[in-house]
Amino acid sequence: MKPRAWRSRFRTRRTAGGRLHDMADDPKLIGIVLFDGVEELDAIGPWEVLSYWTRNFADAYAVRTLSRTGELVHCAKGLRVQADHSYADTPQLEVLVYPGGQGTRSQLRDTAQLDWVRRQRSEVPLMTSVCTGSLVYAAAGLLRGRRATTHWNSLDRIAEIDPTIDVRSDERFVDDGDTITAAGISAGIDMALHLVRRLSGTDRARQVRRGIQYDPLPPV
DSSP: OOOOOOOOSOOEEEOTTSOEEEGGGSOEEEEEEOOTTOOHHHHHHHHHHHHHHHHHSOSSEEEEEEESSSSEEEOTTSOEEEOSEETTTOOOOSEEEEOOSTTHHHHTTOHHHHHHHHHHHHHOSEEEEETTHHHHHHHTTTTTTOEEOOOGGGHHHHHHHOTTSEEOTTOSEEEOSSEEEEOSTTHHHHHHHHHHHHHHOHHHHHHHHHHTTOOOOOOO
């Protein structure tokens, strides 16, 4: 499935005061999906990268969170997060980030959720995932015939869901054009930095990496 062409930014809407507002002035939105059982770092890692970027540089992007109902989400290890939007009131997105976690398992059989994901594919130019978020993309048919990856412990599972996927088991993230998938948990930070590089250039991505002092040197 291929996404529709980018929507024109030269649209207007009327503000509360009655003034016509050129929507070309609005920031382009990156949405991070939240759900019960989402792995914390899958969502918060990309949020840290992307929010540091969008809050510190005038690159015309903003990042928001969304959940099915817009209500409080209980993450996998107990963190509770309040989404900015429900699916119903989420503005038009330029990028969707779909995290993983145990909460994705039931979504593989959730017809309504999979239909929603397919609708996003038809409307959102760039679909990304972290960890087992790619399993949901696979179940929705978004990765058919594509290169992709997921958490190391779910590589066999994604191949079972869709045998046409070219599973890249040794890659930290896989950029397949209008779809980017990342490996497990902390790989979402790398994917998000790559996303900044794609959208705003290598120098900006370096500034963000330095700003959040991301320079992994594990002690073990």
